[in-house]
Amino acid sequence: MQVLQLLISGVAQGCIYGLIALGFVLIYKATETVSFAQGDLMMLGAFIGLAVMTLLGFPFWIAVLSAIAAMGLFGLMVERLVIRPIIGQPQFTIVMLTIGIGYVARGMISMLPGIGTDTHVLPVPYQGVVFNAGGLVMSAEQLVVIGSTALLCAVLFAIFRYSTVGIAMQAASQNQLAAYYMGIPVKRLNGLVWALAAAVAAVAGLLLAPITFVHANMGFIGLKAFPAAVVGGFGSLPGAIVGGLIIGVVESLAGFYLPTGFKDIAPYIVVLLMLWFRPNGLFGEKLRKKV
Amino acid sequence: MRFLFKTSYEQDIALFKHSGQTFWYGLLMLLLLAAPLLMSEYWLAQLSFVLIYSIVGLGLMLLAGFTGQVSIGHAAFMGVGAYTQAVLTSAGWPFPLALAVATVLSAAVGVVVGTPALRVKGIYLGIATLAFGFIVEEVFARWESVTGGNAGMHVKAPEMFGWELDTAGEFYFLCLALCVAATLGVLNLLRSSTGRAFVAIRDSEISAQSMGINLAYYKGLSFALSAALAGVAGALYAHKMQFLSPEQFSLIQSIDLLLLVVVGGLGFVHGAFLGAIFLITMPQLIAIGKDFLPPAIGQAAGLQGVVYGVVLIAFVLFEPMGLYGRWLKIRTWFQLFPFYRKGMFRRQKSFTKSDRLK
Numbered sequence: 001m002q003v004l005q006l007l008i009s010g011v012a013q014g015c016i017y018g019l020i021a022l023g024f025v026l027i028y029k030a031t032e033t034v035s036f037a038q039g040d041l042m043m044l045g046a047f048i049g050l051a052v053m054t055l056l057g058f059p060f061w062i063a064v065l066s067a068i069a070a071m072g073l074f075g076l077m078v079e080r081l082v083i084r085p086i087i088g089q090p091q092f093t094i095v096m097l098t099i100g101i102g103y104v105a106r107g108m109i110s111m112l113p114g115i116g117t118d119t120h121v122l123p124v125p126y127q128g129v130v131f132n133a134g135g136l137v138m139s140a141e142q143l144v145v146i147g148s149t150a151l152l153c154a155v156l157f158a159i160f161r162y163s164t165v166g167i168a169m170q171a172a173s174q175n176q177l178a179a180y181y182m183g184i185p186v187k188r189l190n191g192l193v194w195a196l197a198a199a200v201a202a203v204a205g206l207l208l209a210p211i212t213f214v215h216a217n218m219g220f221i222g223l224k225a226f227p228a229a230v231v232g233g234f235g236s237l238p239g240a241i242v243g244g245l246i247i248g249v250v251e252s253l254a255g256f257y258l259p260t261g262f263k264d265i266a267p268y269i270v271v272l273l274m275l276w277f278r279p280n281g282l283f284g285e286k287l288r289k290k291v
Numbered sequence: 292m293r294f295l296f297k298t299s300y301e302q303d304i305a306l307f308k309h310s311g312q313t314f315w316y317g318l319l320m321l322l323l324l325a326a327p328l329l330m331s332e333y334w335l336a337q338l339s340f341v342l343i344y345s346i347v348g349l350g351l352m353l354l355a356g357f358t359g360q361v362s363i364g365h366a367a368f369m370g371v372g373a374y375t376q377a378v379l380t381s382a383g384w385p386f387p388l389a390l391a392v393a394t395v396l397s398a399a400v401g402v403v404v405g406t407p408a409l410r411v412k413g414i415y416l417g418i419a420t421l422a423f424g425f426i427v428e429e430v431f432a433r434w435e436s437v438t439g440g441n442a443g444m445h446v447k448a449p450e451m452f453g454w455e456l457d458t459a460g461e462f463y464f465l466c467l468a469l470c471v472a473a474t475l476g477v478l479n480l481l482r483s484s485t486g487r488a489f490v491a492i493r494d495s496e497i498s499a500q501s502m503g504i505n506l507a508y509y510k511g512l513s514f515a516l517s518a519a520l521a522g523v524a525g526a527l528y529a530h531k532m533q534f535l536s537p538e539q540f541s542l543i544q545s546i547d548l549l550l551l552v553v554v555g556g557l558g559f560v561h562g563a564f565l566g567a568i569f570l571i572t573m574p575q576l577i578a579i580g581k582d583f584l585p586p587a588i589g590q591a592a593g594l595q596g597v598v599y600g601v602v603l604i605a606f607v608l609f610e611p612m613g614l615y616g617r618w619l620k621i622r623t624w625f626q627l628f629p630f631y632r633k634g635m636f637r638r639q640k641s642f643t644k645s646d647r648l649k
Contacts, residue, residue, distance in 0.1 A: 034414045085608055091413050092361050096553050097607045099546060103600030107593035117592055216593070223425075223542070226418045234414070261433040268422035272407070275419050279411045 001135055006252045012142035012211070014248020015149035019204035020225035021232065021240035022156065023197040029160070029235050030169040030193035031087070033094040037078075038201055039222015040102040045071045045202025046209045046218065047109055050122055060125050068202045075198025079191045087176075087190065102219065110216040117216070122209035141210045148207060152200065153241050160237060169193060224251075227271035233281025242282060246270070293626075304482040306475075323467055327460040335459050336531075337575075341567045342466040343527045346473045348551045348563030350520030353477060355549075356558040357486065358513040359493030361417045364404070364424025365548045368518040370431060370540030372397045372525025374438055377446040377535055386449040386456075393526045394519045401518020402511055409507045412496075424545055431537035443536035446529045466527055473520055477560060480516070489513055550599065554606050556613025565614040573599070612636070 023038040035041075049067035052058050058066065078101060086093055110116040129140035160166035172179040172186045179186050205218075212218060228247045232239025247267045255263035274281065293311070297303050307313045327335055347369055354360050372393040379389035407419040431438045438444060448457040449465065456462050480486045488509045491499040500506055529535055547570060555566025577595055588594065610617055616636070624631040 028414075034417075082604060082608060086611075089611070092355070093607055093611065095361070095414070095417065096549065097604060099549070100600040100603030100607065103596045103603065105600075107596030107598075107600060110593035111588065111597065223421070226421065230415065230418050261429055265426050265429045268425045271422045272419060272426075275407050275411055275415060279407075279415060 002256075003253075004136060006256055007249060008136065008138060008142060010249035010252030011245055012145045012248070013252060014228075014245035015145045015241070016204055016208050016211075016221070016244070017225045017228040017247050018241035018244025019149055019152070019200060019207065020222050021228040021244050022153070022237065023200045023204070024225065024229045025232075025235060025237055025240040026156070026193055026197045026200065028173075028229075029237070030173050031083075031190050032173050033083075033091055034234075035098045035197065036095055036222075037098040037102040037105065038197065038225065039219035040105040041071065041075070041198050041201035041219075042205040042208070042222060043109065043214075043216065043219035044074065044105055044205070045198075046122065046205030046214045047115075048202070049206045049209065050120055050214050053123060054120075060123075064206055067206060068199050071202035072195040072199040075195040076191050078198070079194035083194065084187065084190065087187075106216055106219060119213040119215040122206070122214055124210045127210055145207045145211070148203065149241065152203060153237065156196075156200075157237050165189070165192070224267050227267040227274075230271050230281055231274050233283040236281065236283035239281055239283035306478060306482075320471075327463060332459045335463050337571055339459070339463045339466045339527075339531060341564075341571045342463075342470040343524050343531060344548075344551060344567035344570055345564045346470055346527070347521045347524035347548060348555065348567050349473055349477050349560070350517040350524070351548050351552050352555075352557075352560065352563045353480075353489070353520070354513050354517035355552055356562065357481065357493060358489040358510065360405075360510060360513060361413075362404075362420040362514075362517070362545075363417045363542075363549065364420035364422075364427070364545050365517075365521055366540040366542070366544035367404075367424040367427035368397045368401055368521035369525035369528060369544070370427060370537075371400050371518075372522030373529035373535055373540070374431060374525075375522070376526035376529045377444055378437060380447050380449070380530075381444075386451040390523065390526050394522045397522025397525065398515040398519035401514040401516075401521075404518070405511050405514025409510060421542070421545075424540075424542060428537050428541055431540065438535070438537070441537060443534055446533050446535060448533075449530050462530065466531075469523060469527065473523065474560070477520075481560070485509070485512065550603055552613075554602065554613055556615030557611075559613070559615040561615045561618075562613050565618075569614065573602075 020038055020042055023041070024034060027033060027035045027038075045067055048070050049063055052063040052066050053060070056063075082097060082101065083094065086097065124141075126140040126144060131138045131140070131143070160170065168179070168184045169189055169192075171182065172184055172189050176186050208218065208221070212221075224247060225244065228244040229240050230243070231246055232241070232243025247270060250270055251263055251266050254266035258266075293309060295309060307316065322329075326338060330338065347365070350368075351362065351365050354362055354365075375393035375396050376389050379392060380386065384392075404420060404423050407416065411419060432441050434440070435442075448455055449462070450456070456465055481489075488499065488504045491502065491504055492506065492509055492513075496506060532539070551566035551570045552562060553566075554569050555564070556562030574595065577598055581594070606613060612619065620636055623635065
């Protein structure tokens with residue numbers, strides 16, 4: 001019973017990792033770059049949600065939708081202003097750039113007088129609701145996280161698998177030049193992908209907010225989403241979620257059965273083992289360049 | 292404008308290309324030697340920090356700038372060096388011996404971390420080093436019997452053969468000597484076949500391999516050397532701070548080091564020094580600037596983060612060759628006056644091709 005309980009909390013936590021990892025994977029899949037700002041975008045999303053709910057007093061659903069839309073616009077703007085000018089440069093350049101974006105986002109939020117340095121509670125209608133099923137305690141927050149993640153993952157998978165836009169994104173990821181020749185508007189697609197990734201990050205932030213709190217450093221959880229993305233295989237959408245679940249469950253079990261300290265580094269040990277034995281991840285494609 | 296007519300291979304690999312360079316670097320060396328006479332103790336301490344960060348910057352430059360392998364956990368190597376030095380000197384070992392052990396141990400750890408580099412590349416390697424950095428930081432925090440855990444540990448002043456270097460001046464000369472040795476070592480390495488192999492790997496792994504370069508050996512070597520330099524810097528850092536705690540070697544420090552090489556100029560030895568100067572003077576400049584800003588902005592906690600982020604974004608977007616690249620442009624402008632053209636240093640436009648197929 002205890003194991004089951006640990007599994008549930010691990011799965012809920014893992015879904016959050018998976019959602020952030022989805023953001024990485026989206027951007028990686030479409031533009032072959034890695035965004036280190038994903039965690040901070042999540043933080044921004046949570047803060048926007050908070051602002052819309054408490055300052056403007058919007059009802060919950062409208063607040064959620066407007067936060068997601070606002071982050072989508074923000075992602076579009078970031079891509080247009082800073083990512084597009086250096087597209088085609090080495091990966092490392094964009095990694096540094098997104099680290100910079102993360103610094104600015106975190107700094108800006110903590111500079112907001114009176115808001116930035118405090119921790120806040122996001123008022124959600126399902127707060128504190130607890131289900132008790134045969135000795136298992138499940139909070140509504142965890143169930144909502146698991147449910148929304150599954151839904152979002154299915155939608156994204158369908159987009160990439162069946163829609164023209166999704167297939168165009170995959171093409172642009174494999175070879176930008178060839179994609180251009182095929183008449184794919186690569187630039188516009190990149191903007192769209194960043195918007196999508198930022199929107200997913202906002203969803204993750206809004207889902208995480210009731211479990212932890214809303215504060216300027218909540219984006220650091222994004223660092224644990226890297227292991228999730230790698231374990232699943234960078235570039236695979238279902239892989240990101242599965243990787244997130246693995247990391248979440250391992251972390252939850254390590255926190256209970258292993259001495260203190262292992263909980264925080266368990267994800268990193270898992271990712272190192274993964275890179276050692278199966279560098280392409282669970283679902284990653286294995287391709288070699290032939291000369 | 293100076294024209295160099297090279298008539299021999301020795302001339303091509305000479306450390307100083309012409310008499311002008313000999314003169315300016317000699318002058319710089321003289322100034323550095325005279326610094327304790329010219330500066331107050333505070334600025335001398337800052338200069339020591341610049342030298343220490345230059346050493347670790349050189350290491351990271353060798354790895355990221357010349358071999359093309361990204362490390363997002365470089366502070367961990369520094370930490371290994373620092374803690375080894377602290378533990379050994381408190382056990383009564385003389386400074387040179389402790390330094391040697393700290394360096395070798397860091398290098399050994401570097402090889403262990405570099406092993407995934409043989410199988411993975413690009414962002415995967417970055418994440419492997421990131422993961423390693425977190426693990427090492429946690430080890431520092433939990434291995435309390437040796438490292439003192441989160442409470443931290445004190446470090447004695449360096450001591451060798453009955454001579455204790457406890458004044459700022461003496462310690463400065465120690466840093467200077469090690470920094471000059473590291474610089475000459477790296478310069479010498481880069482003009483040797485090993486250094487050429489590193490650059491070849493950076494530019495194209497496949498071409499390098501086709502030319503008979505053993506990728507595994509050279510990547511491992513690059514990691515080892517880079518970690519060894521970080522270990523030396525870590526050992527000096529331990530003596531300089533006189534107090535060690537795990538959060539000094541966290542991800543923030545690793546990112547600061549990346550900031551150092553990017554702002555300094557990726558792929559230039561000079562960049563490591565300019566980056567170190569930038570990294571040390573930046574907090575001071577921000578502290579000065581605070582007084583001129585309205586208190587709502589100046590006193591806010593996040594100001595430093597915003598400034599760092601904006602500087603990083605600005606350099607990546609507008610000056611990808613860093614501070615050294617800016618200097619190169621200014622120098623070329625004067626050398627070619629009035630024939631400097633705008634597009635001389637323009638980045639070549641390119642298209643992203645899948646890294647997965649490389």
